[in-house]
Amino acid sequence: DTGVSQDPRHKITKRGQNVTFRCDPISEHNRLYWYRQTLGQGPEFLTYFQNEAQLEKSRLLSDRFSAERPKGSFSTLEIQRTEQGDSAMYLCATNVGLAGYEQYFGPGTRLTVT
């Protein structure tokens, strides 16, 4: 247990529905990252926050995806009008400081779109 928690751990939804995932970081960590991992692949970067500011978004993040970190603590990732291709493990990672070389990963939320 790294201290990063994600909720829910599993989500099954029907195509077209909206889903929201939550990540709670280690308390003093100011950077928060979202990744997506599909079967047989490594995690793919989606976006990251420094405090409440979203500083970078991958081109993988279509306009159906939105992430927030309103108070610089927990973060939410919302997917609107889910598609079967959105089925994946969504990982959150956090770290702190200028160097930030180690990212602490949460257990992930596994999304299945039927």
Add this chain to the structure above:
Amino acid sequence: GEDVEQSLFLSVREGDSSVINCTYTDSSSTYLYWYKQEPGAGLQLLTYIFSNMDMKQDQRLTVLLNKKDKHLSLRIADTQTGDSAIYFCAESLNTGGFKTIFGAGTRLFVKA
């Protein structure tokens, strides 16, 4: 461009050394990492190396970095069955946020 490549499978006998290789493309990488993922578990950082280093040793783990060839390797000495997992090579880019790019992972099988 940003790309990390590694072989998909490696099988070794218990007690032998394992060597997992990785190549990356971005010359501005500042940190390079090896992460381990066991079935049903999260990603665990095993070790990392700064881009200005050639080698790092940490108990049974040895990381070698050839910056000229953009080649990174992880050697696990005296491999145990508990080392069976997927090993991800990753690089952090010097883009301010240290965005991390991962390879597809090498699945290590350790035969008893």
